[in-house]
Amino acid sequence: MSINPVRWQDIGFDGSPYYVHPISPDPDGNGMFVGRDAELARLKSQLRNTTLHPCIEGESGVGKTSLVAVAGYQLQKEFVRGVEVAPFALVRNPFQLTPETTSREFTSSVIRELAHAFNDHRHRIDSQRNPFPSVGELEAWVSRPVQSDDFQSVVRSWLSRAFPSNLGGGFICVLDNLELVRTSARARQVLEEMRDDALALPGVRWVLCGAKGVVEHGTSSSRLEGRLATPMKLRPLGMEKMPLLINRRISVFRRSTDAIAPVQEEGFSFLYKRLGHNLRAALNYAENFSVEMLVRNQVFADREKMFKLLKVWVGGQAREKIDVLSGHVSEGHWAILREAKRLEPERIYANMYLSFGFATAAKFRQYLRDLEAAALVTRASHEGDQRYNAYTITPKGALCLHELPGGAALD
Ligand SMILES: Nc1ncnc2c1ncn2[C@@H]1O[C@H](COP(=O)(O)OP(=O)(O)OP(=O)(O)O)[C@@H](O)[C@H]1O
């Protein structure tokens, strides 16, 4: 028997309103972006009024990449409308580093992207006031090898010509997921190497984003002073923003006014809370639930019924995860998570072993490592000094904890 799963289009949507990718720098993305007024204003102001490269620190899935995309999009738009005097242009693909990336390789890849960015943005930026290279000039260079030193100096000269003043706008480039270099010590080392290279390119405004304390600690170097702004900490959006957030998404993707979204305000707020206020996880679960309901042909107009189905499904998901972990995670491990829920902030350090009922730090650390291996907590590295590693509960940890006996009482 062949099953023909129902598609989003069959229930009146252009696609999934719960897609988990960062918000894109376009009108739809701008429309779906909710809250963050203060952070948006601060980021745009840093880009307009200082020559420092802004830095954003925040947990995975909190909305860092989306914030930069929307800030870049708005600055671009405002320039076109004449509200913003300096021409800003967002380089679409974020850059990333790995522990092995060298400053030289990194600069080469940036130069190549910038040559494309000149091409992408030439139609928007007034070539009289900001002379951009001609199409012929661009085509001649873009096909050349990356390593060519001439190519680098040509792109540098284009940058200086197009953005002659330090506060005269520039290409906004995102150095994203800085935690991929693993330790803040390595992040600091690479950034120091980049200081007089990629971070000093004329007309390039970097925004550095990362999780797990890497931005916060990696940027605190006296050599980087005067180059990087004090990191902005992005906290999870408040619960009160969830109804608007999900309704905006539903309205962007809905084709007909009577289309029914499987997860609505109450369902999405429930998921966000149950998953420890992690936006990406809440969207991910909403999407998985929806697909399941689409396949089962169980998308009903009755909102209460859908919400009940969601709660049952979430409980099942949590129990499945707990079962899988049963061989590796004991009651003692769960007790640590339960205790951590009572902390404000919910952050565990290895030197708290006595208050968690452990006789030695070594034993406590072993338990924390087990929890990390089970993806129930995540660790923010602090210079390899284990005493200062902060562990936080993951969305999976929050979900499982709630399902275990006494979990509901922790809310
Ligand atoms: N202010 C917002 N309004 C609406 N949706 C948002 C907002 N911020 C983020 N999102 C959505 O939340 C999800 C996570 O956002 P994003 O990818 O920007 O997070 P991140 O902090 O960059 O995560 P990571 O550390 O994993 O890279 C995405 O699906 C994005 O569309």
Ligand SMILES: [Mg+2]
């Ligand atoms: Mg991101």
